[in-house]
Amino acid sequence: MQLHRVVITGLGVLTPIGNSVSSFWKGLLEGKSGAGPITRFDSSGYRCRIACELKDFRPQDHLDHKTLRQTDRFTQYALVAANEAMQDAGLVLPAMRPERMGVIWASGNGGVESFEQEVLANAASNRRPRYSPYIIPKTLLDTPSGMLALRFGFRGVNFGTVSACASATTALIEAFNYLRLGKADAILCGGSEAPITPAWVGGFDAMKALSTRNDEPAKASRPFDAERDGFVVGEGAGALVLERLEHALERKAHIWAEVAGGGMSADAWHPTAPEPGGSGALLSMQMALEEAGISPEQLGYINAHATSTLAGDLAEAKALASLLGTKLAAVAVSSTKGQTGHLLGAAGAIEAVATTLALFHNTLPPTGNLSTLHPALPPQLQLISRKPMHKSIKFAISNSFGFGGHNASLVLSGL
Structure with a gap:
């Protein structure tokens, strides 16, 4: 069986230190910290009161009202990061065969914010339970993969991956394997998370997994350091377009690197x-x-x-x-x-x-x-x-x- 070489032709991100690939890279090289006090909810009763939230980002600047109403933040982040990756890759239908284009997307937690809000709203009400018809698709971990296929018209392989904090890398490896076997021409893959919520921060806090350096958020996340005391939870998304080398060369695509x-x-x-x-x-x-x-x-x-x-x-x-x-x-x-x-x-x-x-x-x-x-x-x-x-x-x-x-x-x- 012929094995195909696989390359990366598109990149997109939404991160606590930059809302585009260029600003993200600049922030990394400058040592910029994305950490700060939690603003999403009142964390005053928590041991950890810091997180790496997105900055200067409003979903409504990128997505229409219908999409916002039907999706959780983690799907919204996926849509924005994926759009940058797709523009970078220059993949446009109908020039491409839709059945040969796929999406493999990851999340370790899914729509936890929507789930929490729905449960709390019903618990606080004296009426009989009344749930939104969108709560299930908002919460499901495979919603981004389906929404991305819908947005870009991709009809090929489509699924979500979940393996905790290895989820996105698992998605990339799965995409690599499909492409290497010649089962697709290009696959949009990546991962997104929106876990800065009372229950999720509270859960990690209870496990004592989070840093409690609340007075110095920018110095809290310190991998390998002698004074490290836990991680700082972050939110955002990363997207990559993986493509068979032959397909990328045929359409004269810009190639960033090869997946080996x-x-x-x-x-x-x-x-x-x-x-x-x-x-x-x-x-x-x-x-x-x-x-x-x-x-x-x-x-x-x-x-x-x-x-x-x-x-x-x-x-x-x-x-x-x-x-x-x-x-x-x-x-x-x-x-x-x-x-x-x-x-x-x-x-x-x-x-x-x-x-x-x-x-x-x-x-x-x-x-x-x-x-x-x-x-x-x-x-x-x-x-x-x-x-x-x-x-x-x-x-x-x-x-x-x-x-x-x-x-x-x-x-x-x-x-």
């Missing part, structure tokens, strides 16, 4: 905690590298999942040490969550965009707020801090690991 391989694994260890030695993370990276046909030492950059939690960052660092061995100091590593916060199921999408841009521009983004490496981490770990690193690289890997022991790693290559 993907790996997925399970820790089979704990409902929320990572396997302490990083064995699941190591396995997903090994599988991705094997599929790409490269050795670990050929990597030039690793975009780490590192969320700023004590256990998660340490487990990933151990996995990197096991993967690279004596070459650990030769491969640059950073986590962009120091700037963006943790976008949960959408994290892998915006980080795939960041990794793509790093390859394209030969510029590796820094790890926000990394001041002192935690003493339990391997001292040879070459972490990029404070300033971007300018380095010509051929291969990079982007990691995403989620609650439940879900692991996904994506290898990208420059052309």
